[in-house]
Amino acid sequence: MKKISRLINDYLLKVISCLLTISLILIPAKSYAEVAETQINSSLIQASTEFLRDLDYETWQLVAYKSSNNQEKLVLRIIGYPGNLRIDHPLSLNVESGRKSWELDDITLLNSELAEDSRQAAAEFDLDKLINDLSQNRPLRLSLQGVFSELPVPPFLVKEWRTLKTQT
Numbered sequence: 001m002k003k004i005s006r007l008i009n010d011y012l013l014k015v016i017s018c019l020l021t022i023s024l025i026l027i028p029a030k031s032y033a034e035v036a037e038t039q040i041n042s043s044l045i046q047a048s049t050e051f052l053r054d055l056d057y058e059t060w061q062l063v064a065y066k067s068s069n070n071q072e073k074l075v076l077r078i079i080g081y082p083g084n085l086r087i088d089h090p091l092s093l094n095v096e097s098g099r100k101s102w103e104l105d106d107i108t109l110l111n112s113e114l115a116e117d118s119r120q121a122a123a124e125f126d127l128d129k130l131i132n133d134l135s136q137n138r139p140l141r142l143s144l145q146g147v148f149s150e151l152p153v154p155p156f157l158v159k160e161w162r163t164l165k166t167q168t
Contacts, residue, residue, distance in 0.1 A: 046167060048160035054148040058084070062153070064127055064161045069111065074127040074165055076104065078144070082119035085147060093125045094143045102130050131165045134158065 047065035054060060061079040066072050076093070078085070090106035104125040109115045114122055123144075140153040 046164065048157065048164055050157050050160075052151055052153065052157075054151040056148065058148060060148070060151060062157070064164055066164060066167075074131055074161065075107065076125045076127040076161075077122055078125070078142075079122045080147075082121040084121060085123045086120045087123065087144070087146060089123075091123075091145060093123075094145075095130055096141045096143075097138045100133075102133065104130060127161065128165075131161055134162065137162065 045065050045068070047063050049061065049063045051059055051061050058080070063077040063079065065075055065077070067075045078093075089109050092103040092106060095102040095104060104127065106123065107126050108123045111124055114124060137155040137159040139155050140158060142151040142153060143149055144151075
């Protein structure tokens, strides 16, 4: 009886391991960033778009894209509900990761559409400085004085931003 039970267990173990192997082969691993065409500044461009929550549970949309208006530099646009980004420009975006920190320049007023928008729902920052300094897809923490104190950015999103930088 023990022998039969052991044979059944061995057989089931082999069947399960075969099924797992087949599923790993047939289901491709996600290897590309989620970069898609998005309309920004009245034209369709490749951009990384993600909604994130800060530590106060406010939702923000982060859009990273190469700006044709800004010498093909990478730009980070932060979008909130209308009126959430009432700040005196320029105001640097603080970024931290471990012991490293960066201050990203506020370039909102260089974008005429945002400068003239009375809703004050978006601000833009020069992302090139940060991406050029990163060699890994590390988690980041963003803070914007008077707007949000900490907005965690996961490594997969940093990977998308770095991918945008290398795309032509």
